[in-house]
Amino acid sequence: MASGEDSLNGEPIEQSPSGAEDFDVRPSRKRPAPRGTAFYPRKRANTACQVCRARKTKCDNKKPSCTYCLSVGAKCIQSPVDLSSFDPASLKILERLDDLERFLRESKTEQLGPKEDGESRRQEPESDARGCHDSTSGDNSHTQDYYPLRSILPARVEDMLQWPCFSLDHLPEPTLPTSSPDSVATPSGSHGGAGAVFSEPTDMDPQWINRLLDNFFMYVHCKNPILDETSTRKLVRRVLFEGIDWSPASCLTMLVCALGCVSGPFRASPDLSIDSPAYGSSQVFFQAAQKRIGTLLVQSDILGAQCLFFSGVYMMTVFRPMLAWRFFSQALAACQNFPFLTRVRTLSGTSAEAHDAVEMSSRDTREQAVYWSAWKSERELSAELYLPDFSLLNSGSTLYPPFFPTPPDPTAESPDAAPDAQRQRERAAWLFYLSEISLRRLNSRLCREILTLRKRHKSTTCFLEALSEAIPDYEAQATAWTNGLPPELSIHDTTEDDVCRAILRGHLVNLFELIYWPFVMATLDGTRVWLSHSATRELAYRGLETHVNRLLVNEPGFFHRHHGTLFMIKTCTRSAMVLIAAAGTGGVMPPGWDDAVLKATELLGYWANDLPDLARWKAILERHHVTSP
Known part of the structure; x- marks a missing residue:
């Protein structure tokens, strides 16, 4: 019998017992040979490690560790599966599956990353004007590092928990509440105290x-x-005088009272904990509002939005x-028929000056404000949640609207003008509002440029x-x-009792985290060739300093409990995880x-009672912080 190497197109050639070739051209009556593993020669098939497979070179x-990974200091990851018993057809299928898996991972890394700013992932030319190409010809120093970064944009905490350095073994499971994490207090709910029953206020x-x-x-x-403070206070007083009914005005009154119960000065708020009387009262008001919101x-109309x-x-x-997110989405949907949006659509594609020339009334100001607030809140949340049917990749334009909301005209005062303190409060609120929007638009633009x-x-x-x-x-x-x-919002002011300044400082840190993030990821991936330039090392270190600065x-x-507390918790947790992961690499x-x-x-630990996941995140940080060098 000929050896396994004697084959034609990968199939063995049968020979006569005497060794002479059979030249009988009559159709064979033999059964076709099986295509099982016994038919193919059993030759062990080596699969290249992940780095060599990404480079498309022999391993x-x-x-x-293979020779190449050892030479560059990369982590050599080889398949633990024994492929020696697989036939060539199966090996070819596995190879194609590996190619598909690599393609999907790279696409997810570069496109589906943490969509913090809802940026459009438009296709750009894949050429490099400076002559840095990715073809196999030319300088080989740039073609040997086609190993994707973990993410291009800051990752969600939930995704970072999948990093190899954060093992979840032997961690206690969080104590889950009797209702889902996103449930609210109901007559049988648990968030207002044991056996609490909520009725009308x-x-x-x-x-x-x-x-x-x-x-x-x-x-x-x-x-x-x-809202307009003067008219809202009148509305609430009228509801109190006439009694709570099923009108939209009563619904807004209940929501204002619910938020008033769980808000306070910018400081620690133990009196607003989940077991506090104020928290329970807020749940009563909120449930009353939800009975009327249908x-x-x-x-x-604007009141519904x-x-x-x-x-x-x-x-x-x-x-x-x-x-x-569901409420913000509904609010944004309710804004779609606002008159000012209709006028903006007619100016689609025109210059910014044309947008600015549109006459805006006081009603337009309120409509623009609720539209902008719902828009940015929905986009901010959708980037943090797993929403497979609402991916930003398929939601049309993900750029910010082409206009800023128009602040109220201070010269157009009504006969019953607001007190000075109220006018100052409104001015400060709008200064913060416009400053935050401008920073978010800057973040959005830089995010898009980095992806490009x-x-x-x-x-x-x-x-x-x-x-x-x-x-x-x-x-x-x-x-x-x-x-x-403006001076009223200068973040250089060391005053720590202003929540608006604190929020702007936090958003600015988010911006610096964004631009340094790829360099930090390069250090965590441990591929030394990416850190051969001093500028790259310096920017990676600057990124780690940004994470320390965030805390x-x-x-x-x-x-302090407020609208953005959960976002702050998540970003601070992300920074702590990055610092632990970086310390594990042994770098500076x-x-x-x-x-x-x-x-x-x-x-x-402080907020663990409000969300079960926080206790688990705390345990992960404590465990790996102890083991870090």
Whole structure:
């Protein structure tokens, strides 16, 4: 019998017993040979390690590390599956599946990453104007690092838990509530105390309601000024005088009171814990509002959109993000027929000056405000949630609207003009509102530019080099935004009792995290060739400093409950996880990183009763912080 090497097109040639070839051309009556494993020669098939497969080069499969991975200091990951018994057809199928898996992973890394700003993933030319190409010809130094970064944009905490350095073994499971994490208090709910029963509000003492109104306008409305304070106070007083009915006005009154119960000055708020009387009262008001909100879903007026939006704000305040997203989505849907949007659509494609020339009334101001608030809140949440049917990739334009909301005209005062303190409060709220929107638009634009750079440069080294050249311009834009803030909102002011300044500081840190993120990911992946340039190493270190700075900047608001508390918790947890992962690589760490991680665990421990996942995240940080060098 001929050896297994004697074959034609991969199939053995049968020979006669005497060794002479059989030249009989008559049709054979033999059964066709089976295509099982016994038919193919059993030759062990070596599969290249992941790095060599990504480079599309031959791998010598040495253990524990192949020659190439050993030379560049990369982690050599080889398949643990024994492929020796697989026939060539099966091996070819497995090879194609590996190619598909690699393609899907790279697509997910570069396109489906944490969609923080809802950027459009438009296709860009894959050429490099500077001559840094990804073809196999030419300089080989750039073609040998086609191993994708973990993510191009800051990742969600839930995705980071899948990183190899964060093993979930032997961790206690969180104590789950009797209802789903996104449930709200109901007559049989658990969030208002054991066996709490919520009914219609009965204690409507005018003095207490006035205090709730003051809380709302000083600590909630200042971040999203979508109401007119004077007319809203009149509306609430009228509802109190005439009695609570099933009207939209009563619904808005209940929501204002609910948010007034769980809001307060910018400081630690133990009196607003999940077991506090104030929290329970807020649940009573919120449930009363929800009994009336159904009728608003079939209306297209501004009051319905305002009620839906503040329902979402309340859900975020009590850490129910999925339900908050549903309310924000409904609020945004309710805004689609607003008259000002109709006029904006007619100017689609025109210049910015044409948009600015559109006459806007006081009603347009309120419509624009609720539209913008619902828009940015929905986009902010959709980037944090797993919403397979609402992917930003398929939701049309993901850019910010082409206009800023128009602030109220201070010269157009009504006969019953508001008190000076109220006017100052409204001015400060709108200054913050416009400043935050401008920073978010800057973040959005830089996010889009970074994604475009990645599409142009398939080589990771080329991408990091191109991004490092753009960083000074990005930093200059951030500095220009900071210097352009009005004195009332200057983040250089060391005052720590202003929630608006604290929020802007946190958003600015988010911007710096975004532009340094790819360099930090390069250090965590441990491929030394990407860190051969001093600029790359410096920017990676600067990124780690940003994560330490985030914990310091947000510390004054660690224990303050408001609309953005859950976002702050998640970003601080992300920074702590990045610092732990970076420390595990043995690289140079910024001073204070250890204390920053401890601050994050303290933050998670404080809010653990509000969301079950936080206790598990705290346990993960504590476990890996102890094992970090």
